[in-house]
Amino acid sequence: xxxDSPIATASQVSRTFDEVQAxxxxxxxxxxxxxxxxxxxxxxxxxxxRLLLGLDQAxxxxxxxxxxxxxxxxxxxxxxxxxxxxxxxxxxxxDGLQQVVLAAQLCGLARVDALSRAHQVLDLxxxxxxxxxxxxxxxxxxxxxxxxxxxxxxxxxxxxxxxxTAGLDPDGRAQMLALIQEIAGHGVSILLSTHVLSDVEAIxxxxxxxxxxxxxxxxxxxxxxxxxxxxxxxxxxxxQADRLVEALREQxxxxxxDRSDVLVEADVDQATLVWQAIAKxxxxxxxxxxxxxxxGSAFVRHLRLDDPLRRQGQDAVAAALGEAP
Amino acid sequence: MxxxxxxxPPAPIPAASPQQPGTQGIxxxxxxxxxxxxxxxxxxxxxxxxxxxxxxxxxxFLLDHVRxxxxxxxxxxxxxxxxxxxxxxxxxxxxxxxxLTVPKAERMAHILQNLRWxxxxxxxxxxxxxxxxxxxxxxxxxxxxxxxxxxxxPLQRDHYLVARLAATGTLAFxxxxxxxxxxxxxxxxxxxxxxxxxxxxxxxxxxxLLLGTLLSSAFAAAAVALSALAAGVLVRAPSTVPLVYGxxxxxxxxxxxxxxxAWGRDSLGRALDLxxxxxxxxxxxxxxxxxxxxxxxxxxxxxxxxxxxxxxxAASTAILLKYLKNPPLGRGRA
Numbered sequence: 001x002x003x004d005s006p007i008a009t010a011s012q013v014s015r016t017f018d019e020v021q022a023x024x025x026x027x028x029x030x031x032x033x034x035x036x037x038x039x040x041x042x043x044x045x046x047x048x049x050r051l052l053l054g055l056d057q058a059x060x061x062x063x064x065x066x067x068x069x070x071x072x073x074x075x076x077x078x079x080x081x082x083x084x085x086x087x088x089x090x091x092x093x094x095d096g097l098q099q100v101v102l103a104a105q106l107c108g109l110a111r112v113d114a115l116s117r118a119h120q121v122l123d124l125x126x127x128x129x130x131x132x133x134x135x136x137x138x139x140x141x142x143x144x145x146x147x148x149x150x151x152x153x154x155x156x157x158x159x160x161x162x163x164x165t166a167g168l169d170p171d172g173r174a175q176m177l178a179l180i181q182e183i184a185g186h187g188v189s190i191l192l193s194t195h196v197l198s199d200v201e202a203i204x205x206x207x208x209x210x211x212x213x214x215x216x217x218x219x220x221x222x223x224x225x226x227x228x229x230x231x232x233x234x235x236x237x238x239x240q241a242d243r244l245v246e247a248l249r250e251q252x253x254x255x256x257x258d259r260s261d262v263l264v265e266a267d268v269d270q271a272t273l274v275w276q277a278i279a280k281x282x283x284x285x286x287x288x289x290x291x292x293x294x295x296g297s298a299f300v301r302h303l304r305l306d307d308p309l310r311r312q313g314q315d316a317v318a319a320a321l322g323e324a325p
Numbered sequence: 326m327x328x329x330x331x332x333x334p335p336a337p338i339p340a341a342s343p344q345q346p347g348t349q350g351i352x353x354x355x356x357x358x359x360x361x362x363x364x365x366x367x368x369x370x371x372x373x374x375x376x377x378x379x380x381x382x383x384x385x386f387l388l389d390h391v392r393x394x395x396x397x398x399x400x401x402x403x404x405x406x407x408x409x410x411x412x413x414x415x416x417x418x419x420x421x422x423x424x425l426t427v428p429k430a431e432r433m434a435h436i437l438q439n440l441r442w443x444x445x446x447x448x449x450x451x452x453x454x455x456x457x458x459x460x461x462x463x464x465x466x467x468x469x470x471x472x473x474x475x476x477x478x479p480l481q482r483d484h485y486l487v488a489r490l491a492a493t494g495t496l497a498f499x500x501x502x503x504x505x506x507x508x509x510x511x512x513x514x515x516x517x518x519x520x521x522x523x524x525x526x527x528x529x530x531x532x533x534l535l536l537g538t539l540l541s542s543a544f545a546a547a548a549v550a551l552s553a554l555a556a557g558v559l560v561r562a563p564s565t566v567p568l569v570y571g572x573x574x575x576x577x578x579x580x581x582x583x584x585x586x587a588w589g590r591d592s593l594g595r596a597l598d599l600x601x602x603x604x605x606x607x608x609x610x611x612x613x614x615x616x617x618x619x620x621x622x623x624x625x626x627x628x629x630x631x632x633x634x635x636x637x638x639a640a641s642t643a644i645l646l647k648y649l650k651n652p653p654l655g656r657g658r659a
Contacts, residue, residue: 053477055654079372079479089470093389105381106478108372117368124365150474155368183365 006030007158007189008052013061014213015047022047024213026061030191034184036204037193038299044213045193046086049160052191053083066157079107082156084147086163086193090135096122097131100149107154114153121149125179141172148176152183159183159190165199177203197295209302217302224302225292235262235278236287247281248274263291379484386492390458399454400500406446407504410439411511418515432520433530436512437612440538443508445604447501448545452600454500455553456571459493461563463554463648468563473654482649490550497546505538537611544610545603548634555641558648574599595626599637602630 006029013026023044039045050056052065054074063070068077091099097118104114122131125145130138135146144164151159161180165173173196181203184190194200200207207224209216217224237244237260244262248255251273254265266274278285293301373381391397414435420426427435466472475485509531518527556570557563577599584594596602605627 050654055473055476075375075479075481078477081477083477085470085473085477087470087473089473091471091474092465092469093392102385103474103478105378105385106475106480108375108378108479109368109370110373111381113368113370120366152365153368155366186365186367188367 007032008065008191009063010048010051011062013051013058013063015044015051015056015058022213023051023058026210026213026215028208028215028218030189030208031206032189033205034180034190034192034203035206035208036200037191037208037210038195038197038200039210039216040303041195043210045210046162047213048210049083049162049191049193052160053078053081079154080157082151082154082159082188084151084159084161084164086166088140088143089147090143092136094135095132096127096135096138096146099135099146100153103150104153109154117153117155118149121153122146124182125149126175140167141169144168144172144176145179148179152188156188159188160193161190162193163195164192165194165196173199197299201295209299211303222292225295225298226290231265231267232291233264233266233274234258234287234289234291235264235274235285236260237262238284238286240281240283244278244281244283247277250280251277253277261287375479375481375484378480379488382480382485382488383491383495386462386488387495390492390496396458399458403447403450403500404504404507406443406450407508410443411508414439414508414512414515429519432516436516436520436534439508439512440505440534440611441604441608444501444505444538444541444607445600447504448600448603451497451500451545451549452574452603453571455497455549456567456574459497459550460553460557460570461566462489462493462557463645464557464560464566465563467558467653468561470654472652476652476654482652483646486645486649489554490547493550493554494546497549498543501546502539502542505542506535509535509538534611538607541607541610544606544634548603548606548638551638551641551645555644558645593626593629596629596633598630599634602627602633605630606634 008028008030010026010028013023013028014021015023022042026044026048028048037045037048047056051058051063051070054071054077057071065077066080070077091102094102097115100118100122101111101114104117105111109117119131122128125148127142127145127149130142135143138146144167148161148164151161159180164180165176168176177199180190180192184203192200192204201221204221206218206220208218209224235244241257241260241262245255245257248262248264253270253273256263264274391400417427463472466475472485476482513531518524520527520530553570556573557566560566560569577597581594581596581598581601584597585592588594596605609624609627609631
């Protein structure tokens with residue numbers, strides 16, 4: 001759901017570590033709301049987060065976060081950002097409450113405010129009873145929730161969450177996602193980097209896919225999951241779907257059965273032919289709309305489109321099987 | 326004909342846990358979880374200035390140093406030499422036999438010797454304490470991923486270093502200065518104004534000794550804090566840091582012994598002993614009024630040793646600044 005001006009932009013951003021080019025000419029505009037950042041391992045997601053935080057400097061290109069240029073205005077920006085790192089990072093030797101109080105004080109909260117806010121966010125994430133225990137003794141799920149509390153205690157405008165559900169059981173994952181939604185409901189924009197596609201599907205409104213340091217896809221969920229070429233449609237048929245498949249093929253339109261539905265490959269200007277086939281087959285339909293892939297298929301397809309080598313490989317396999325690429 | 330992709334059913338969204346008594350569910354779409362009353366709210370308060378944040382961080386670091394009973398026992402151990410010498414002073418001053426009490430002409434040397442030995446023993450304790458407790462601090466932060474937590478917040482890397490140094494240096498200063506000051510006060514109570522040619526000069530000597538003791542403690546504390554933290558960042562594992570720092574001090578001692586064995590006690594090799602060189606700071610500052618009584622060579626050795634520590638301090642600062650330019654960010658990346 002792209003709204004208003006973007007909360008962060010990257011223009012032609014490149015970053016190289018020794019021989020490895022983590023980002024190459026990345027162009028990106030991140031809208032408000034909950035944005036899922038997807039990409040395979042080593043795609044450049046964590047590098048992007050570090051550049052957004054001003055922890056690292058791009059070799060070239062411009063990064064603007066919340067209206068500030070990075071890393072020049074890093075301190076101002078970090079005061080408005082909450083960051084939950086991917087690593088199991090905690091301040092050593094402190095209990096849960098002290099962890100959150102220190103995080104708040106580092107962001108500029110006075111001690112009294114920090115203490116009050118720390119209790120509040122620890123209540124929010126369900127660590128009320130464990131707040132005086134050493135954080136190192138927490139379970140993984142508790143440590144994840146503690147890090148979320150540390151990230152939001154100062155009331156950030158933008159929250160960067162790097163793999164917040166990694167290693168959590170289904171119940172813990174559901175709670176973490178609900179917390180994220182709750183926080184987003186107060187107008188906090190969230191950038192969620194994850195490998196768990198169902199998490200993105202559950203709460204994200206906008207998706208950014210990074211592959212090999214470049215933008216693979218940026219858009220809303222419907223666009224992400226739109227069919228392989230954008231011209232595949234699903235027709236829900238009440239009965240006798242095979243008659244519709246036959247009628248469509250007679251019109252020269254590719255069609256096949258998918259359980260009780262019919263998948264049709266047609267351009268928009270062929271819509272009339274499709275309706276004619278429906279009339280000719282004399283079947284009742286309950287749905288006619290663009291095909292939405294599942295997240296996994298869409299993810300792989302967007303990576304494939306971005307990756308010429310992989311696409312060549314796929315095409316070669318298809319040719320060997322005697323199919324048109 | 327090209328095969329169209331089949332669409333598997335969407336992945337199920339995990340179910341939420343059942344609602345607990347005393348909790349409430351949040352409204353909205355899937356997935357649901359049950360949160361404590363209150364929910365999230367934005368913070369609307371004022372931010373405190375950067376300097377205040379750094380001071381607060383230094384205080385937090387300082388309190389972190391003194392957490393735990395074993396550390397407190399170790400710190401109490403720093404008082405033992407001063408207590409021992411204070412008892413010695415009190416006993417000798419109250420002996421019934423005048424032959425065993427300290428004659429007035431030797432009182433100054435007696436006072437200085439007590440201070441020197443107490444300071445020297447505490448310096449040894451401090452170097453051990455620094456090796457085991459202070460040196461691993463930054464590496465421990467790096468290994469726990471805490472450096473990433475610090476630097477992803479509005480805190481400059483230099484400010485982190487300043488806070489660390491301030492906390493470490495303050496603790497080291499207290500561990501050195503408090504026992505020496507106590508010993509000095511006991512000696513002042515025992516000998517009073519009966520150490521100089523007049524009451525005024527005696528008062529001046531006591532003030533001079535106090536100032537010298539505090540200054541030398543401050544310089545030694547700063548040197549130890551800097552060198553310990555710098556030695557710590559040279560290795561990856563916090564457990565090996567004490568070996569590096571302690572080993573460095575021990576190596577300097579061995580080098581000094583070897584040099585003195587080869588070229589005699591009055592050789593420049595004496596200045597190589599880092600522990601002795603730190604003691605030289607105290608002798609230079611607290612005993613400078615007595616320099617005329619010392620051989621010139623000892624004075625030069627103390628000066629050389631102090632110079633060695635100054636150079637070590639400068640090198641340590643450079644190492645720490647370089648380390649923080651590109652620190653390991655993330656857990657276990659030290």
